[in-house]
Structures are given as C-alpha cells and as structure tokens.
Amino acid sequence: MGITLFASFGVLLVTAVPIGIALGLSVMIALLLDGGMPLEFLMKELTTSVNSFPLLAIPFFILAGEIMGRGGISKRLINVAESIVGSVIGGTALTSIVTCMFFAAISGSGPATVAAVGGIMIPAMVSKGYDRKFATAVVASAGSIGVIIPPSIPMVMYGVSGSVSIGDMFIAGIIPGILVGFGLMIYAYYYSKKNNYLGNGKKVSIRNIGREVWNAKWSLLIPVIILGGIYGGIFTPTEAAAAAVFIGFIIGVFFYRELKLKDLEDVFIESALLTATILVIVGTATAFGKLLAMEQIPNKIAESMLSLSSNPTIIMMSIIVLLLIVGCFMDTIAAIIILTPILLPVATLVGYDPIHFGIIMIVALAIGFITPPVGVNLFVGAGISGISLEVLSKAILPFIVVMIIILLIITFIPTLSLLLL
Known part of the structure; x- marks a missing residue:
C-alpha cells in the first residue's frame, strides 16, 4: 500500500493536481487497490x-489577517518601518522587510503577508x-517570515501533529524570525x-519615529x-x-475607519475560501499519514535514517535536505502533518528538543514558500508585479541562500529557539 500511495501521489503532483485533491485521490487509489x-x-x-479545538485557530487567524489587511493596518506599519530604516541605503527595500516582520506578528500566513505588504x-x-525583479523578490522572501514569527498557522499544525505546546512554539519562533529578517x-x-x-x-x-509609532x-x-495573553496564561492560542x-x-472599523461594513462580505468570502483549502489539505493529509502509519512506514524510515549514521549532525543535515526538497513540491501544512510523525522521533532520539526541532522544520518549510514549482509567495508576488514566475525564480535565488544559512545557524545554536522559554 505504501508504494501505491507514494506512486499515485507523485503522478498526481506531476500532472498539476492541487495538493489536497492529490492527497485524497492517492488515498482512494490505495484503498481501492488494497x-x-x-x-x-x-x-x-x-x-x-x-x-x-486547536485547529479553530486557523480560520480565526486567516480571518484576522484579512480584516487587518483591509483595515489600514498595513499602511501604518509601513510608516513605522520607514521612519526607522527608510533613510538607509536601500531604505525602501529595508522598509518592506521590516513591515513584513511587523505584519507577520499579525497574520500568521506567508501569502497574506506578501499580499498585504507587496501591494503597496x-x-x-x-x-x-528599484529593479522590478529585485523589488518582488524582497517582498516574496520577507513574506515567508509570516510563518516563523508568531502567530503562525504551520506552528499550530506542528503543535497538533507533534503533541507540542503551540504557545511554546509561538514564543520559540520570535528570535529565529527576527534573525531571518535581519539576514x-x-x-x-x-x-x-x-x-x-x-x-x-x-x-x-x-x-518622527515616536510620531509614527503613536x-x-x-x-x-x-x-x-x-x-502577551498566551504567554501570560490569559488565553489559549485558539482563544x-x-x-x-x-x-x-x-481597530479597522472604529479607530482607523478604513474597514467598511460593506467590505465584510469580501473579507468573509476570501477567508472562507482559504480556510476551506487548508482544511481539505489537513483532512486528506491526515488520512494519508494514517495509512503510512498503519503500514509502519514512519518507523521504517526512522530506522533507516538512524542506521545511516549515529552522528546527530549528519542525521539533522539529512533531515534538512529532505525538508528543503519536500518544500519545493508539497504544501507546508501537508508536509507538517505527514512528516512530523516520521521525523520528530528521529530528532528527539539524537538529542533535539521537540520545540527546537519544530522551529527548524518551520523555517526549512518556509523556504518552500519561495522555491518553485509550489512556492506560493512567488505566485502572489508575480501577480502583484506582473513579472513571470521564471524571472522571479532566478531573482530570488540569493534570498534562498541567505535563508538556508540562517536555517543552519538556528539548527546548530538551539539557544536561539529556546532562550525565551
């Protein structure tokens, strides 16, 4: 059954079937043939x-991002960022990255961050x-910080899949997210x-900074x-x-007065469509993962990885390479649901903290947002700027290299993830 699952899934992906549908069809094919x-x-x-209950956080964070994107919040965050770094060489590019970091702390989504900041x-x-290719690559790459700095939808999925505290994952993502932004x-x-x-x-x-902050x-x-509410124990991540x-x-309706009641219909529709897409992936990926578990495939993969070497560094580098490759072809949510039960036990056996490994996994898969053919941020950025995906894919290569370097730093300096816990 395992061979049938992977073979059918691979064929469906190659034929450009959407990831959620491909996962569901591969499960159906495996069930029918078995x-x-x-x-x-x-x-x-x-x-x-x-x-x-924890998964309720996903539609709420998506809805919150849509509301804030239309409520005038993006413009004010841009003004704050520009007051801080706008005068430096490349100030507008730096402003874009800092704004993405600010918006990441609100939206929890990479594509939403690119859309909200990139449009301006x-x-x-x-x-x-600025060269149009570079301008688009800046925002597309910085948008990937949207899933590293909390709140983060992939962190919610990792917490659910790995039985790890979502609140701890949020706190652990702060320093790595800032580090990626600085890089x-x-x-x-x-x-x-x-x-x-x-x-x-x-x-x-x-x-001027004080005025814009105010x-x-x-x-x-x-x-x-x-x-503050999560860390202070006032409410759960879902709440x-x-x-x-x-x-x-x-804030959008009564303070900034830029979100009109007539806009709410579009906000709800966009949020519902994105939520439905994600939850279809969650459901089909869970079924896919359950079949793998029933076939003992996670255990076999873990044993084979551990048999290759007893050196934690070599094992972790192998995992990172696997995650970077998977990120090129698979949606982040699906990758987390399927791979967490396989890779988390391997990481813990070689001495990695589950929270630290979660951050490694999130950052590695975040790079998938800007790597073709599935890189969602590339599609959003290209749609805004009007350049082709092929041109953008070449322009973004240096940013991918930077993010991989930061990923390695985060991997081998666990304090960066665990310091605030």
Whole structure:
C-alpha cells in the first residue's frame, strides 16, 4: 500500500493536481487497490481530523489577517518601518522587510503577508528606480517570515501533529524570525549599495519615529495582546486567534475607519475560501499519514535514517535536505502533518528538543514558500508585479541562500529557539 500511495501521489503532483485533491485521490487509489479497508476511511478522516479545538485557530487567524489587511493596518506599519530604516541605503527595500516582520506578528500566513505588504511596497520600490525583479523578490522572501514569527498557522499544525505546546512554539519562533529578517536585510542592503539604491533622504528622527509609532499604536498593540495573553496564561492560542479577529475588527472599523461594513462580505468570502483549502489539505493529509502509519512506514524510515549514521549532525543535515526538497513540491501544512510523525522521533532520539526541532522544520518549510514549482509567495508576488514566475525564480535565488544559512545557524545554536522559554 505504501508504494501505491507514494506512486499515485507523485503522478498526481506531476500532472498539476492541487495538493489536497492529490492527497485524497492517492488515498482512494490505495484503498481501492488494497481492498482491505473501505472508502469510508477517507470520509471519516476528512471529518474527524478537523474536529479539533486547536485547529479553530486557523480560520480565526486567516480571518484576522484579512480584516487587518483591509483595515489600514498595513499602511501604518509601513510608516513605522520607514521612519526607522527608510533613510538607509536601500531604505525602501529595508522598509518592506521590516513591515513584513511587523505584519507577520499579525497574520500568521506567508501569502497574506506578501499580499498585504507587496501591494503597496513593490510599486513604491519600482517608482523609486528599484529593479522590478529585485523589488518582488524582497517582498516574496520577507513574506515567508509570516510563518516563523508568531502567530503562525504551520506552528499550530506542528503543535497538533507533534503533541507540542503551540504557545511554546509561538514564543520559540520570535528570535529565529527576527534573525531571518535581519539576514534578508543584510543582503538587501548589499544589493542596494551595489546598485546605488539610496534612502529617502530624511534623517532618522526620534520624534518622527515616536510620531509614527503613536499613529500605529493600535496596530502594534495587536501582537502584544496576542503573545502577551498566551504567554501570560490569559488565553489559549485558539482563544488568542478569536481575540485577534475581534481586536482587528474594532481597530479597522472604529479607530482607523478604513474597514467598511460593506467590505465584510469580501473579507468573509476570501477567508472562507482559504480556510476551506487548508482544511481539505489537513483532512486528506491526515488520512494519508494514517495509512503510512498503519503500514509502519514512519518507523521504517526512522530506522533507516538512524542506521545511516549515529552522528546527530549528519542525521539533522539529512533531515534538512529532505525538508528543503519536500518544500519545493508539497504544501507546508501537508508536509507538517505527514512528516512530523516520521521525523520528530528521529530528532528527539539524537538529542533535539521537540520545540527546537519544530522551529527548524518551520523555517526549512518556509523556504518552500519561495522555491518553485509550489512556492506560493512567488505566485502572489508575480501577480502583484506582473513579472513571470521564471524571472522571479532566478531573482530570488540569493534570498534562498541567505535563508538556508540562517536555517543552519538556528539548527546548530538551539539557544536561539529556546532562550525565551
């Protein structure tokens, strides 16, 4: 059955079948050919796998991101970022990255971050003389921070799949997410200096920073409430997601007055479509993973990996290479559901903390957001800027290298993930 699962899944992916449908069809094919289990198995998993209180955080964070993206929050975060780094060489590119870091602490989604920030910053960079390919690559790569800095939808999935505290995962992602952002900023500065992309010509002013921070105070308060509430034990991550929706709505409608009641229909439709897509993947990936577990495939893979070497470094490097390859072809949510039961036991056997390994896994799969053919951020960025996916894929290669270097630093310095716990 295992061979049938992987073979049919591979063929369906190659033929460009959407990931959730490909997973479900491969399960159906395996069940039909094996004949030992009824097709009702798939139907049962599709319903029971999403019947989970922690998973309620996903639609709430998606809805919160949509509300905040339309409620004027993005513009104010951009103004704060520009007041801090806008005067530096490559200031507009650096502003884009810092804004993505801010928005990551609100949305929990890579594509949502690219859409919210890129719609404003890519045209702004192009208007100031930045190469369109570079401008798009900056936002697309920085958007991947959306799943590293908490709150993060993939972290919710890892917590559920690996029976790990979602709150601890959120806290552990703060320093690695900031580190990835700084890494991207260093390369953006280098490229901008090489190509003479100047800053905005304004001097950095504490008064100006203070004014922009004050204007964006409600936007900046959102991640403080979410993370502070979780870390302080006031509410669970799921309850925090619901609180984010409520706070974002109040700020967008009553404080900034940019979110109109007539906009809510579109907000709900977009959120429902994205939520449905993710939950279909969750259900089919869970069924796929259950069949693998019944065939003892996770145990066999773990044993084979451990038999290759007893050196933790070699084993972890093998895992990272596997995750980077999988990220090119598989949706992050599906990869987490399927691979966590396989790889987490291997990582813990060679001495890696489950929280630390979760961060490694999230960062490695976040790189998949900007690697073709599945890189979702590439599609969103290309759609905004109007350049082809092939051109963008070449322009983003240096950013991928930077993120891999940061991934290795996070992997071999566990303190970066565990310091705040």
